[in-house]
Amino acid sequence: MSRIVRTAADIIYPFILIFGLYVVAHGHLTPGGGFQGGAVIATGGALVIVAYSYVEVREWLSGKVLMGQEVIGLVGFIGVALLALAFGQVFFFNYLNASGSLFGIPVPYGINAGELNTGGFVPLMNFSVGCEVWGGLTLVILYMLSGLEKEGC
């Protein structure tokens, strides 16, 4: 694509990344969550592939890293749930909720600005899912757009 498109993609990409991470991090407070945020980040990848070319993007993005991201996300998700069993609780028991530690503040009642530090292990699960979808969906997009030729600008 033209220099204008590339420059615009360069400028927009960090914002897409930050917005996606925001959706992931606020998954327990606002609409959205790990999957939606991860999908937003992956669309940033699609933008870069369209603006540059598949061959160039392939040099920046390693399939192994993306695959590793998937594995870390998935294992993180099931691991957080399995930790409940290790603590002698029921599978998927929210052991961080209202515990006073990380994400452990009790949810305030009534209208409030939204307390990020609540939700127990739900934010952790959102991070895991976000990480997994980021890697997995980017891989899917890479494979789907692998037919894009590097055309003349």
Added chain:
Amino acid sequence: MTLADFIVTNAPALLVAIPLFAAFTCPAIGRISAAARNLWVMGAMLVTAAIAFILAFRVFSTGTVIYVFGAAATHLAVPLDSGGIPIRIIFTVDAMSAFMEIICAIVGVSVLLYSMSSESHNSNLEGYYALFLLMITGVFGMVSTGDFFNFFVFLEILSLASAGLIAYRIDGGLAVEAALKYFVLSTLGAILVLFAIGIYYGQYNALNIAMIAQRMQFSMLDKIALVLLVAALAMKCGAVPMHFWTPDAYSMAPSSVTAFLVVASQASLYGLFRVVFTMYNITMNCVTVGWIIIILGVLSMVVGVTMAIPQKDIKRLMAYHAVSQTGYMLLGVGVGLAVLGNATLTSAFGFMAMEGGIFHIFNHAMYKGLLFLTAGAIFYRIGTRDLNKMGGLGHTMKYTMIFFIIGALAIAGIPPFNGFASKLMIYESVYLFNPILAIIAMVVSILTLASFVKVFHSVFMGPQLPEYADVKEAPLPMLIGMGILAAIVILFGLFPQPVVDMLVAPAAHALADQGGYIASVLGGA
């Protein structure tokens, strides 16, 4: 808390958690070495199967087990501040669920053992084993869950993993086409299921099967939901006239996957039975719905077997026989459903028909799995599925031939194999209900036998062909995998009565006992 207590308490959750964890870590373990990966996957499967047996033993000895995810204790189905609604995901494992779990555990172990050597020459095995374990998760989840939305989630996990595995051997795009067909139809079915779930949720404010069953009004909307669910789940289990994906998917998937796809179809069959027996039961017109299921069953039996006879591809032929055998299960359980409201008829032959149908699920998973594995062993050695190109393999593949004979005689309902035991129960009880149906079932059995005699003759009999002169017997892990299933086929054929008394009859009674299911989740109803 000791380890034994821990396992017994958390068994329903571990059934899903262990294969999931093993599947997710499989790509990472695969980077160490192939042997470590095989050990890891096999170990996870063995542990899962052991837990399934422990759980099944507990269910059959002490009754329904429930497991409430994320609650303060495993049996707190209804939180105090929820207004009497079971809001959490609940696994409700009754005798029928435990019965299906035993099937999944046995077939899972033997198929995984088989694929250790049958797939060993292929690339990207991390993905293969990860998807296979996800299939195991899907089946265990579908048959255990007591939450209808959760059922949909596991249905999707199972469908996606199956589609990936059907396409695993790309095979010049043919396998991908079969997988795409399966995937589109599965998604369509899943959307119908989701739509039905939406109808229940809108009406009854509940997703829990027990809660929906308790509040069931059988309004117009419930009738629509019933139609959607019966159509979608009958399609997923491959009943005629929605059977057209089975020959493609079953023949193009690697044989080990096909053997497990049979179990996957039966998980959908379980879902169908769960819907009509546990959610609707006698609130609906059992005679009409029962007859619809009977007609689906008879159509599947007849169309399946007649389509199987002219096939030249050994796995396509077996796939049509799988459709045909699914008809027996639908027939048996459909007869049980048709007389459900009538206590005298139910005790006269209704329960026996249901027991026959449910026993046939078990037997079918064993012998059909065995047959698909033998077909896979033949394909592994000679590289073709075309019956016209085979011949004289009995000279070299003796054990495979013996396993094939066991499977073929069992599917045709010849004593002393397990197919005979369940088919006899279906014939006897269905004859009391309607003699014509029983006669059709017997004729279909004869045609099945004829078809398998043809296959046996063209694959194993005759002089040794020069191009297959140096064909060797299948490798040992494949033989062990087939041997496990063959041993069960013979064992259950020789001693059907204890199996029926201990496993099948409790499963049939649990399925028919709607009140018991509701009470186990919501407390004394």
